[in-house]
Amino acid sequence: xxxxxxxxxxxxxxxxxxxxxxxxxxxxxxxxxHQPGSLAIFQNKISTTSKLDDVVEADxxxxxxxxxxxxxxxxxxxxxxxxxLHTSGATSLSALEPFESRGVxxxxxxxSRNKPVNFNHVPICxxxxxSQSLEIVETLAEDLSEKVYHLSSHQxxxxxxxxxxxxxxxxHLYTEGEEICKENNLPFEILQPLIAETASKIENLKPxxxxxxxxxxxxxxxxxxxxxxxxxxxxKIYEILTSSIQNLHGKKL
Amino acid sequence: xxxxxxxxxxxxxxxxxxxxxxxxxxxxxxxxxHQPGSLAIFQNKISTTSKLDDVVEADxxxxxxxxxxxxxxxxxxxxxxxxxLHTSGATSLSALEPFESRGVxxxxxxxSRNKPVNFNHVPICxxxxxSQSLEIVETLAEDLSEKVYHLSSHQxxxxxxxxxxxxxxxxHLYTEGEEICKENNLPFEILQPLIAETASKIENLKPxxxxxxxxxxxxxxxxxxxxxxxxxxxxKIYEILTSSIQNLHGKKL
Numbered sequence: 396x397x398x399x400x401x402x403x404x405x406x407x408x409x410x411x412x413x414x415x416x417x418x419x420x421x422x423x424x425x426x427x428x429h430q431p432g433s434l435a436i437f438q439n440k441i442s443t444t445s446k447l448d449d450v451v452e453a454d455x456x457x458x459x460x461x462x463x464x465x466x467x468x469x470x471x472x473x474x475x476x477x478x479x480l481h482t483s484g485a486t487s488l489s490a491l492e493p494f495e496s497r498g499v500x501x502x503x504x505x506x507s508r509n510k511p512v513n514f515n516h517v518p519i520c521x522x523x524x525x526s527q528s529l530e531i532v533e534t535l536a537e538d539l540s541e542k543v544y545h546l547s548s549h550q551x552x553x554x555x556x557x558x559x560x561x562x563x564x565x566x567h568l569y570t571e572g573e574e575i576c577k578e579n580n581l582p583f584e585i586l587q588p589l590i591a592e593t594a595s596k597i598e599n600l601k602p603x604x605x606x607x608x609x610x611x612x613x614x615x616x617x618x619x620x621x622x623x624x625x626x627x628x629x630x631k632i633y634e635i636l637t638s639s640i641q642n643l644h645g646k647k648l
Numbered sequence: 649x650x651x652x653x654x655x656x657x658x659x660x661x662x663x664x665x666x667x668x669x670x671x672x673x674x675x676x677x678x679x680x681x682h683q684p685g686s687l688a689i690f691q692n693k694i695s696t697t698s699k700l701d702d703v704v705e706a707d708x709x710x711x712x713x714x715x716x717x718x719x720x721x722x723x724x725x726x727x728x729x730x731x732x733l734h735t736s737g738a739t740s741l742s743a744l745e746p747f748e749s750r751g752v753x754x755x756x757x758x759x760s761r762n763k764p765v766n767f768n769h770v771p772i773c774x775x776x777x778x779s780q781s782l783e784i785v786e787t788l789a790e791d792l793s794e795k796v797y798h799l800s801s802h803q804x805x806x807x808x809x810x811x812x813x814x815x816x817x818x819x820h821l822y823t824e825g826e827e828i829c830k831e832n833n834l835p836f837e838i839l840q841p842l843i844a845e846t847a848s849k850i851e852n853l854k855p856x857x858x859x860x861x862x863x864x865x866x867x868x869x870x871x872x873x874x875x876x877x878x879x880x881x882x883x884k885i886y887e888i889l890t891s892s893i894q895n896l897h898g899k900k901l
Contacts, residue, residue: 406860462870485862485870503838505845505860507853512845518838544838553832554839556874561825561839562846563861564889565818570855570896572814579806585771585797586807586814587851589756593815594847596763598840602823607659607758608816609738617715617738621809628892635888636817639881643823 397454397535400425400477402468404433406506407482408459411539412437414514418538425451447471455480455535457500466490478523478531484555487548488522498523498532501551502540505562514539520546520554571629603643610640650707650788653678653730655721657686659759660735661712664792665690667767671791678704700724708733708788710753719743731776731784737808740801741775751776751785754804755793758815767792773799773807824882856896863893 399415401408401423408426415423426437427444434443444450447468456472458465458481465481469491472479479494484501491497501520504512519536521543523529529545536543546554569590576583596605609617618637625633652668654661654676661679668676679690680697687696697703700721709725711718711734718734722744725732732747737754744750754773757765772789774796776782782798789796799807822843829836849858862870871890878886 462867485873503842505842505849505858507849507858507860510849510853516841518841520838542838542841544835546834550832550834552873553828553877554834556877557825557828557834557839558842559861559874559886560821560828562842563859563863563893564885565821565843565846566850566855566859566861567863567889567893567896568813568818568821569850570859571892572810573855575806575810575813579803581799581803581807581810582797583854585756585773585795586810588769588771588795589758589811589815590818590847590850592758592765593818594843596758596760597819597822597843600760600763601836602819602826605758605760606816606819606823607760608812608819610816610820614715620738620805621812624806624809628888628895631888632817632892633812635881635884636820639824639885640816640820642881643820 397421397531398424399455399457400427400450400453401457401459402427403459404428404430404437405459405461406508407502409436409508410506410512410514411457411459411482411502413511414539420538421455421535424453453477455531456494458482462486469493478528480532480535484520484551484558487552488524489548496524496528496531498528499548499551500532500536501546501555503554503558505566515541518542518544520544520551522546522548522551568632571632606640606644608640610637611644613641650674650784651677652708652710653680653703653706654710654712655680656712657681657683657690658712658714659761660755662689662761663759663765663767664710664712664735664755666764667792673791674708674788677706706730708784709747711735715739722746731781733785733788737773737804737811740805741777742801749777749781749784751781752801752804753785753789754799754808756807756811758819768794771795771797773797773804775799775801775804821885824885859893859897861893863890864897866894 425442431445437443452475456477456479474494478496479491480498480500499522502517504517517540519540521532521536523532573583678695684698705728709730709732715736727747731749732744733751733753752775755770757770770793772793774785774789776785826836
C-alpha cells in the first residue's frame with residue numbers, strides 16, 4: 396500500500412480524492428491546500444494542512460494544482476524521497492526538476508464538481524524521468540483506470556491542445572446554440588438529441604467522414620442566408636469554421 | 649391509413665423510408681428520384697419512378713430533397729389534392745406555394761447512410777399553411793416520433809443555424825482533434841471519453857455553466873503557449889473561439 400499526499404482542492408483534486416478512496420494499492424494520508432477554507436470538505440475524512448512545513452512524508456506527492464502553482468510548490472517542498480507528480484496537460488515534466496523522482500499523471504477528462512465521473516474509464520496519460528519513476532506512476536495510473544497511455548511532454552502538450560478543441564471549444568458551440576434558442580423562444584432540449592448523436596457517431600465513423608452540413612456540401616445559398624442572420628463573434632465563428640471545413644475537405648477530395 | 653409518395657433517395661429520405669415502414673397510420677406507396685440509378689435500393693420494396701408525370705395520386709407528397717430542388721419540384725408537380733411537405737431546416741414554407749395544402753416536417757438530426765437512427769427520439773419541427781394542413785402534418789410527425797414541436801419558418805431558420813453550430817461545426821472540431829492526434833502519433837481513441845462526457849454533461853448542466861478550459865479561466869500562459877503551436881485556419885479558430893468565450897463569460901460575470 397503506497398501512501399499519497401494530495402495537493403489541491405479543485406475539481407481534478409476532488410475527483411482524484413474520490414477515485415483514490417476506492418483504489419486497491421494506494422491511500423491518501425493528507426490533503427494540502429494553501430487556503431485553509433478550501434480544506435473544509437476534506438477535514439472529516441482525512442488529515443489536512445495549509446502549511447508546506449507540515450506536509451508529512453509519503454511515497455507519492457500528487458500535485459493537482461493550477462499550472463502556475465506547480466513549479467512554485469515543487470521548489471518549496473522538501474524532497475524527502477517521495478516521487479513528485481503533477482496532473483497537468485499543459486505543464487512539462489521539467490517543472491518538477493527540484494525532485495529526484497518525478498512524473499506526470501494527466502487524466503484526460505472534463506471534471507465538474509457536482510458530476511460524478513467513473514475514473515475507471517478516464518484515459519490517463521503518464522510520463523516519468525526514469526524507468527523506476529515510471530513504474531510507480533504506471534502502478535498508480537493502473538490502480539485508477541483501465542486506460543493508461545505513455546506520452547512524452549511534447550505529445551501531452553498537443554493532446555491537451557486537441558482536448559481544448561474537442562471539449563472546451565465544443566462546449567462553447569453548445570453555448571452559442573443555447574443562446575440562439577433563447578433569443579428565439581425555442582427550448583434548448585430540441586438540440587440535445589442532435590448533440591448526443593453527433594458525439595456518438597464518431598465512436599464508429601472517423602470525424603472527417605462524419606462531416607455533414609452546408610459547408611461540406613458547399614451549399615452557398617444556405618451559407619449566405621446564415622451569414623445574413625449573424626453578426627459579431629458569432630459571425631466570425633461561422634465564417635472561419637465554414638472556410639476551414641471547405642479548405643480541409645476540398646483539399647482531401 | 650394515409651398514402652405517401654416520397655421524393656428523394658438521400659440520407660434523410662432513406663431514414664424516413666425506414667421509419668415510415670414501421671409507422672402505424674402512414675404508408676409509402678411510391679419513391680421518386682430524377683436519377684433512376686439512385687432508386688435501385690428501393691426497387692425491391694416499393695414502386696419507384698424517375699418521371700414526374702408518373703407520380704401517382706396520394707394523400708401526402710413528402711419532399712426529402714436538396715434545398716434548391718424543393719421550389720423547382722413544387723412548381724412542376726401537379727396539385728391533385730395531396731398536401732405537399734418538405735423536410736428542410738433552411739427552406740421557408742412559401743417555397744411550396746404552388747400547392748393549396750402545404751407544410752414542413754423537419755427532423756432535427758444528423759443522418760448518415762450506414763448509421764441506424766431511432767426516429768422515435770428525433771425531434772420533428774412542424775409548420776403548415778392552415779389548421780387543416782397542420783393537423784395532417786402533426787398526425788404524420790406523431791406517427792414518426794414522440795418529440796414534435798411547432799415552429800414558424802422564422803424559428804426553424806434559426807433552429808437550423810443553431811444545429812449547424814452544435815452539430816456540423818462541433819464535428820469539424822472533432823476532426824481538428826483527430827488531425828492533431830494523427831500529426832503527433834497519438835491514437836484518437838484517447839479523446840473519445842472526453843468527447844462523450846462533454847456532450848453528456850449538458851444533459852443536466854447548462855452549456856454556459858459547463859464551460860471549462862484556459863479561455864474560461866483566462867489562463868494567458870496556456871493560451872499563448874497553444875497559439876505558439878498553431879498556424880493557419882486552426883490558429884484562427886483557436887483565436888476567435890477563445891476571444892468569444894472570454895467576451896461571453898466576461899460580460900456575464
